[in-house]
Amino acid sequence: MIDPEDLLMEHGLRELLGGDDEGGSDELPRRVREAWERGERRPALPVEAPAPRPLGVPANDVWWRRPRGVAAAAALVGLAGGVLLWATSGEAPEGGGRTGPGISVNGPPVARATRALRLPDGALTAELPVGVAAFVPAGDDITVELGSGLRATLRVASQVRVEPDDALALLAGGAEVEAEIEPADVRLARGVSLRVPARSRGSVELFEAVSPELGGGFVGAVRVRPAGAAWAVVLGNGIEEDLAAGEVATLLLSPAGARVAAASDLEIGEEIPYLGKPLAPREHLEVLERSYREGVLAALREAPELWVFAEQPMLALLEDNGVPAFARQRILLALGGDTSLAATEVVREIWRSAPELVPEPVVVALAERGVHEFVREVEVWLDVWEPGAGEPPFAIALHLGLQGDDRATALLRDAMEVLPDEGGGILAAAGLARIGDLVAWEDELARHAEKTRALIELGNLESAAMFVDALAYAAALKEGTAFEGSAIPSLRRAPLPSAPIEHWTNVHHMERLQTERSAQELEAELVALGAR
Amino acid sequence: MAAPLRRTAAGPRPSPAPDGEGDGEAVERLVRAHQGELRGFLRYLGCPASEVDDLLQEVFLTFLSAGFEERDARSTARFLRSIARHLFLKSLRRRESRPRLEDLEAAESVWVRFHEDGGGAPYLDALRRCLDVLQGRAREALELRYTGGLGRGAIAARLDLTESGVHSILVRARKRLRECVARRTEA
Numbered sequence: 001m002i003d004p005e006d007l008l009m010e011h012g013l014r015e016l017l018g019g020d021d022e023g024g025s026d027e028l029p030r031r032v033r034e035a036w037e038r039g040e041r042r043p044a045l046p047v048e049a050p051a052p053r054p055l056g057v058p059a060n061d062v063w064w065r066r067p068r069g070v071a072a073a074a075a076l077v078g079l080a081g082g083v084l085l086w087a088t089s090g091e092a093p094e095g096g097g098r099t100g101p102g103i104s105v106n107g108p109p110v111a112r113a114t115r116a117l118r119l120p121d122g123a124l125t126a127e128l129p130v131g132v133a134a135f136v137p138a139g140d141d142i143t144v145e146l147g148s149g150l151r152a153t154l155r156v157a158s159q160v161r162v163e164p165d166d167a168l169a170l171l172a173g174g175a176e177v178e179a180e181i182e183p184a185d186v187r188l189a190r191g192v193s194l195r196v197p198a199r200s201r202g203s204v205e206l207f208e209a210v211s212p213e214l215g216g217g218f219v220g221a222v223r224v225r226p227a228g229a230a231w232a233v234v235l236g237n238g239i240e241e242d243l244a245a246g247e248v249a250t251l252l253l254s255p256a257g258a259r260v261a262a263a264s265d266l267e268i269g270e271e272i273p274y275l276g277k278p279l280a281p282r283e284h285l286e287v288l289e290r291s292y293r294e295g296v297l298a299a300l301r302e303a304p305e306l307w308v309f310a311e312q313p314m315l316a317l318l319e320d321n322g323v324p325a326f327a328r329q330r331i332l333l334a335l336g337g338d339t340s341l342a343a344t345e346v347v348r349e350i351w352r353s354a355p356e357l358v359p360e361p362v363v364v365a366l367a368e369r370g371v372h373e374f375v376r377e378v379e380v381w382l383d384v385w386e387p388g389a390g391e392p393p394f395a396i397a398l399h400l401g402l403q404g405d406d407r408a409t410a411l412l413r414d415a416m417e418v419l420p421d422e423g424g425g426i427l428a429a430a431g432l433a434r435i436g437d438l439v440a441w442e443d444e445l446a447r448h449a450e451k452t453r454a455l456i457e458l459g460n461l462e463s464a465a466m467f468v469d470a471l472a473y474a475a476a477l478k479e480g481t482a483f484e485g486s487a488i489p490s491l492r493r494a495p496l497p498s499a500p501i502e503h504w505t506n507v508h509h510m511e512r513l514q515t516e517r518s519a520q521e522l523e524a525e526l527v528a529l530g531a532r
Numbered sequence: 533m534a535a536p537l538r539r540t541a542a543g544p545r546p547s548p549a550p551d552g553e554g555d556g557e558a559v560e561r562l563v564r565a566h567q568g569e570l571r572g573f574l575r576y577l578g579c580p581a582s583e584v585d586d587l588l589q590e591v592f593l594t595f596l597s598a599g600f601e602e603r604d605a606r607s608t609a610r611f612l613r614s615i616a617r618h619l620f621l622k623s624l625r626r627r628e629s630r631p632r633l634e635d636l637e638a639a640e641s642v643w644v645r646f647h648e649d650g651g652g653a654p655y656l657d658a659l660r661r662c663l664d665v666l667q668g669r670a671r672e673a674l675e676l677r678y679t680g681g682l683g684r685g686a687i688a689a690r691l692d693l694t695e696s697g698v699h700s701i702l703v704r705a706r707k708r709l710r711e712c713v714a715r716r717t718e719a
Contacts, residue, residue, distance in 0.1 A: 004642035006710070009706050009710050012655060012659045013677075014575065016663065017674060025571075028563055028567055028588060029560035029564050029567070030560065032559055032560070033560050036559050037556055042593045042594040042597045043597070355700035355703050355704070356703050376693060376697050377697065377700055380669070380701045381704065383705075384668075384670040384707075385708075
């Protein structure tokens with residue numbers, strides 16, 4: 001979705017640079033008058049005052065208007081297991097939307113109905129417009145009357161997600177699904193059909209999904225076997241591929257993408273308690289990121305052949321403007337840290353369509369690896385940077401500064417002034433020190449130590465600890481030496497320009513906060529780091 | 533005020549055509565009064581320059597055919613914008629195109645805020661000053677795009693970038709300008 005403010009900017013640029021003004025045509029008034037006097041009349045249009053929005057739905061809330069985005073998200077969500085809750089919870093209108101067993105939700109507007117359906121509180125009978133997702137909890141029945149008049153009844157022992165028109169996905173925790181779909185051969189919109197044995201229960205074979213009309217990428221059946229057994233994906237050409245064994249079975253049929261993505265041996269037990277619970281945005285973020293870092297991407301590192309299943313759903317998710325940009329950027333950050341060719345290709349693809357989405361550390365990470373578009377891209381960032389205009393692209397400045405770019409050095413000096421106190425200044429000074437300006441480092445180190453000691457004196461040890469941790473990371477950055485401060489093995493290496501702020505803010509400091517440190521310990525760390 | 537257009541008792545609704553003497557002049561007055569804003573609005577929504585005049589003619593004829601009761605210039609403008617938005621969407625559907633903006637109502641409110649603030653003068657003034665400090669390839673790319681009317685490929689050739697690089701530099705330059713305009717208009 002394009003931001004109207006962007007179009008306004010384009011309009012302004014056309015006016016100022018292109019001579020496109022609102023002055024109007026001398027001819028138009030005459031043309032209209034003549035047409036009117038000739039008797040030209042036009043039929044009335046259904047132009048009315050805008051209808052009020054449903055209660056509790058903010059004007060800029062895209063979730064309820066972009067249910068297909070949720071579907072796309074669910075593809076990878078399913079892979080990672082726990083991320084399902086990303087789409088299912090949170091942002092529900094306060095105090096509204098809960099429906100009890102058997103409640104029928106009829107017709108548009110769909111916003112409240114959709115939200116209600118996402119709440120895990122019972123069976124629902126609903127007429128769902130195209131693209132609306134429904135979620136029901138374990139142990140409940142759901143009858144879904146699809147927009148085309150079809151009906152699906154499911155009894156589940158786990159979470160079920162139904163996507164009329166777009167996809168049907170089942171997430172089966174513990175492989176205990178009982179499914180009944182009526183009629184026996186339900187044809188969903190766009191040609192996906194499901195054939196389910198009259199009653200399929202439990203432990204041997206849950207169900208079989210046949211999608212004969214899917215062309216190209218995948219035609220075939222997916223069997224989901226119980227916990228502990230291997231997955232089998234039967235491709236259209238008859239080849240059966242065993243995937244990783246595990247307790248969690250995820251199936252996604254996506255007619256739009258003509259693919260089946262099915263792979264996971266992840267343990268999501270810890271995530272399951274989140275399901276259905278409203279989460280604060282920060283919790284969403286944490287679960288999403290962790291699921292990607294530890295889930296999807298970790299699985300793909302172990303089994304890169306699965307990229308063939310993951311790439312398209314991942315791109316669909318990243319390109320979906322219905323998913324908040326910050327969430328997609330977290331995934332891009334994870335991809336930026338993945339050195340595989342496939343991950344680089346995904347980032348490159350997103351950069352081509354939405355360069356503004358690719359975070360600075362990712363741009364630098366790919367430039368560091370010599371990906372040619374990104375080698376150019378870091379220069380573009382400097383081209384559009386304006387001194388004093390917000391937070392400077394620190395990582396890019398450091399990356400280019402190390403190569404002797406004068407503008408980058410100037411930018412680092414600007415960064416010392418602009419970046420937040422909690423570490424930006426000292427990180428920028430570390431960058432300058434790497435380039436050879438040790439005076440800037442010494443000056444900033446003295447200032448930083450002074451601020452830290454003031455906080456210790458005030459008894460604000462938490463903030464002081466943050467300052468100390470920033471200094472620890474900056475010192476490692478300055479020397480370009482291995483950074484031993486992190487519990488995460490991948491961070492125990494010389495910090496790269498693409499890494500410092502992300503690593504420091506999101507990883508290093510959070511880890512260290514788990515251990516309380518006394519004033520004396522903080523002072524000792526300061527001294528050890530070179531503060532006088 | 534651009535009367536005497538036909539008035540109705542209960543707001544916008546179809547009514548017979550005006551046929552009294554002087555109606556022709558009233559029509560021209562109406563068009564002169566509102567065509568500037570509507571032209572900008574349609575361009576803002578993404579209507580190509582070559583199609584704006586034809587679409588505007590349809591907008592005004594639809595407006596006149598509806599016999600809108602004119603209460604004040606603002607309500608007239610609002611109704612005209614609604615017709616313009618509707619006809620623009622119809623034209624997109626005929627071409628099987630999709631609107632660039634998903635929520636046209638929200639887009640309209642952004643436009644109204646812009647236009648009702650001195651016809652957008654403060655915004656444009658701020659943008660002019662922001663453009664003055666934008667240098668280098670970003671500035672060049674904007675000029676080639678908006679003054680020269682060049683496409684990405686041609687700009688890429690001039691600036692020795694890839695087409696994706698041009699896309700990126702334009703996106704980032706506009707973002708930077710947006711931030712700059714916001715700072716200046718808030719100040």
